Amino acid sequence: NLLVVPESAQNKDLAYEFLDITLGEEVQTLMANAGGIPINADLSQIENEKNKELNEAFSTIVANDGLAFYPDWPAPGYMDVLGGALQQLIDGSVTTDAFLDQIAGPWQDYKSTLE
Structure with missing residues (x-):
């Protein structure tokens, strides 16, 4: 897992805040619009039709426990x-x-x- 807060981290609150922002719907939707496959995007806000189809398919896989x-x-x-x-x-x-x-x-x- 790439998104972790090490036990010895000195600024855990900031690290958790960063994770919340990064995994939040707004940033995840930006990632989807940039061609990524995020885990928490607002699919209705994806502008590129191919990106939208890709992310809809990914969401279906996740919803069906296919990962x-x-x-x-x-x-x-x-x-x-x-x-x-x-x-x-x-x-x-x-x-x-x-x-x-x-x-x-x-x-x-x-x-x-x-x-």
Whole structure:
């Protein structure tokens, strides 16, 4: 987790205030409008339609408890596959179907070794 307050922090109140601001809806919505995938954005305020679709999809995944603890849990080396494929999806160089095929392949390959 990147957003923590160390036990030995000298200004814990300021650190907690920073976290509250950073994770607040206003800043998270700014992040979404900049192309990020925040956890607490006001989806109705996202101006770019592709960013809005991406964040709506992410919100659906979160609402359905679809996040895993570690991105590489499905198969060894999966983090690299997922990161590259997500970048292509976000920049529009692959279709949604191609993205899904790309990220499904390594899992299917690994799964076949377990059977």
